[in-house]
Amino acid sequence: MAIREETRMLLESMGRLFEDLCTKQVVDAAETGIFAADLWQAVSETGVPLAALPESAGGADAEWSDLYAALRVAGRYSAPIPLAETMLAGWIASSAGLELADGPMTVGPVRASDKLVLTRDGNGWRLNGTASRLPYASHAERIVLIADGPDGEMAVSLEGSAAPTPEKGKNIANEARDTLVFDNFHVATAARLPNGVGRAALYRRGALARATMMSGALERAMDLAVSYAQERVQFGRPISKFQAVQQNLAVLSEQTAVAVAASNLGIQSLGCGDVEREEFQIAIAKARVGEAATLACELAHQVHGAIGFTKEYSLQLATRRLWSWREEFGSDPEWAAKVGTYFCSKGADNLWQILTGD
Amino acid sequence: MATPMFRFDPVELPPEAIKLRGEVREFIREHKDAMGFTRGEHNPEFSRAMGKKGWIGMTWPKQYGGHERSSFERYVVIEEMLVAGAPLSAHYTGDRQSGPNILRFGTEEQKSYFCPKIAAGELTFCIGMSEPNSGSDVAGTRTRAAKVDGGYRINGSKLWTSNAHNSDFAILFCKMAVTEEQANDRHAGATQFLLDLKSPGVEIRPVINLLGEHHFNEVFMTDVFVPDHLLLGKEGNGWNQLTSELSFERSAPDRFLVFFQMLQQMLRMAGPDPDKATAVALGKLISQLATLRSMSVSIAGMLAEGLQPNNESAVVKDLGTRYEQDIPVVARQLFWSEPEQEAIDLYASMIARTTMNAPRLSIQGGTREILRGIIARGLGLR
Secondary structure, three states: OOOOHHHHHHHHHHHHHHHHHOOHHHHHHHHOOOOOHHHHHHHHHOOHHHOOOOHHHOOOOOOHHHHHHHHHHHHHOOOOOOHHHHHHHHHHHHHHOOOOOOOOEEEEOOOOOOOEEEEEEOOEEEEEEEEEEEEOHHHOOEEEEEEEEOOEEEEEEEEHHHOOOOEOOEOOOOOEEEEEEEEEEEEOOOEEOOOOOOHHHHHHHHHHHHHHHHHHHHHHHHHHHHHHHHHOEEOOEEHHHOHHHHHHHHHHHHHHHHHHHHHHHHHHOOOOOOHHHHHHHHHHHHHHHHHHHHHHHHHHHHHHHHHHHOOOOOHHHHHHHHHHHOOOOOOHHHHHHHHHHHHHHHOHHHHHHHHHOO | OOOOOOOOOOOOOOHHHHHHHHHHHHHHHHHHHHHOOOOOOOOHHHHHHHHHHOOOOOOOOHHHOOOOOOHHHHHHHHHHHHHHOOOOOOOHHHHHHHHHHHHHHOOHHHHHHHHHHHHOOOOOEEEEOOEOOEOOOHHHOOOEEEEEOOEEEEEEEEEOOOOHHHOOEEEEEEEEOOOHHHOOOOOOOEEEEEEEOOOOOEEEEEEEOOOOOEEEEEEEEEEEEEEHHHEEOOOOOHHHHHHHHHHHHHOOOOOOOOOHHHHHHHHHHHOOOOOHHHHHHHHHHHHHHHHHHHHHHHHHHHHHOOOOOHHHHHHHHHHHHHHHHHHHHHHHHHOOOOOOOOOOOHHHHHHHHHHHHHHHHOOOOOOHHHHHHHHHHHOOOO
16 A cells, blocks of 8 residues: 655655754754754754644644654654654644744643643633653743643643743753743633643653654664674674574564554554544554564664664664653553553453454 | 665555455354354365355456455455454465465466365365475475376375365475486475375375374375376476465464454453553553554555565564464463363463464464564565
């Protein structure tokens, strides 16, 4: 079944852009805490970050499936920019009719245990609570958050410079993960969210973003391992000629294929209009990709030997992200528990019927 | 990226396949009690009923008894049958690989004779590949065919021949004499025949497996005469034909649904509100299953495009058997039971059967190591 022509062209152009502009030097520099502004600018000019929005809101009515496919390319290149976060922030803010930025945005809460509360204060609102480890919050022009309002979930869109000073943090790939604490913080505008848009939807679409980026990072790790094994000579021949190494690479390629297929399963659910199906297919995606990443990282490093353990060599750009992303927006055990709980609640006799969906 | 990536495009089943699923489920409901399903049982009556429905040889040309339906429709029929534990073994090998191989390499006469009978569920095939000294190394076959007047004389033996005792024909892989120049070519002289198992000189002896069951056989051939018209393809082209046959074998969606009923039983035992550890363990298995299934549908999509997804099939088979072998491992961590093959307690008997059957899954149809070798070749490493 052929991939749509538009999708193919988008992915090719994103691939070229990242190949040229998302070099190891750029990623290394971003890891020191300096925002990759040139890379962001170039990505922003493609229109991809806000492409899912309706044309009336400055978007292109693009298919989410295409945008997730673009996230896979970003993951392949370890892109140190909040592309997924900006896509999701734009989606939440425009759904609520709130302001957006052209620049980098972030979105939250990203942790299920965080709680934000909005209360009325004259014509405005007071925001209380903590949004932990928001990706790139200290670099974001806009911070879009979902909080519990008096009559259900509401969204707010804060100017980055006007938000409380973040407590800076980072994941093990040195991507900014900044915590914002709101203590009676004044917000002028808050807006109700339409049906189907809210914290649960944000959490699962964030999980799918990470799963898809992980599938891209695994493609990179596999590509490096296969190429390296063909170049590295020991005992008088390339190590790729040894069966033990071939078997490891075969398993690595299997796990990579699994990650792509599992994330696609989540992506396929996006347009189905059935929230329950979207929830369990994305749960399957994050659970399965996380499991695949654990084994694949181990094998990619094993094939590389000592060189893969250095900062100079690129493998770690992929594996440190995989080890970070597998925990973000819910770990694979957390999502696996949701899968197990869901299917147990439906009963053994309905397992197959639900999986096949017809 | 320099490295070839295996292709698993996301594929949605087309409406005709979805529609067919309802029909298949209805058929299974009707036949379930009457026929007494047991895993893999040889049940010619059931196979004939499937033949009547047009569910064998589904993708073959109508001219040869087929039904010219899509790979997706075939996929749906097979997965529903496997999940229900339907008894397919009287027609499955013929449907999956012997028929397609005959259609590809056979003469007009062979196609017209064999394929309609397979599609009707009236002719059972088995696979004559493995030998005592030629398992994974199929090219090392020692069974010999010599040209004689009007046909060939065959001597040798096959081993691990599943269902030979219930089969009418085997596609036999053997070697013919080679020239001196070809002596170092391990694939030279390889030839396939359609062997009538009732031919004089064929003797079939059971090999009982570790469950105490009779599936395997040893097939001895002593001066067996095979007439010219039962040569399959060309003399010396057997290796090429066998590779094609194996790719039919491995692309079927039957490598991750063998223990499905055990997974269901585990869900039943977990109940509607399992604890966290149980939910995680079952959720992992279901996530693996769902992913394997989507990869398998993807393969059906490639078959529908006329591609031969050999690498992708090897990937799914290797991952599928790993998943299946994990099922009894996870089961015994969650729910204790002493395994007993014929226990009245369903779980005790299922854990006995899955534990004992698990080792064969990563051996039959290409061992795990052979499959990974194929994948490594696909990656350009060999």
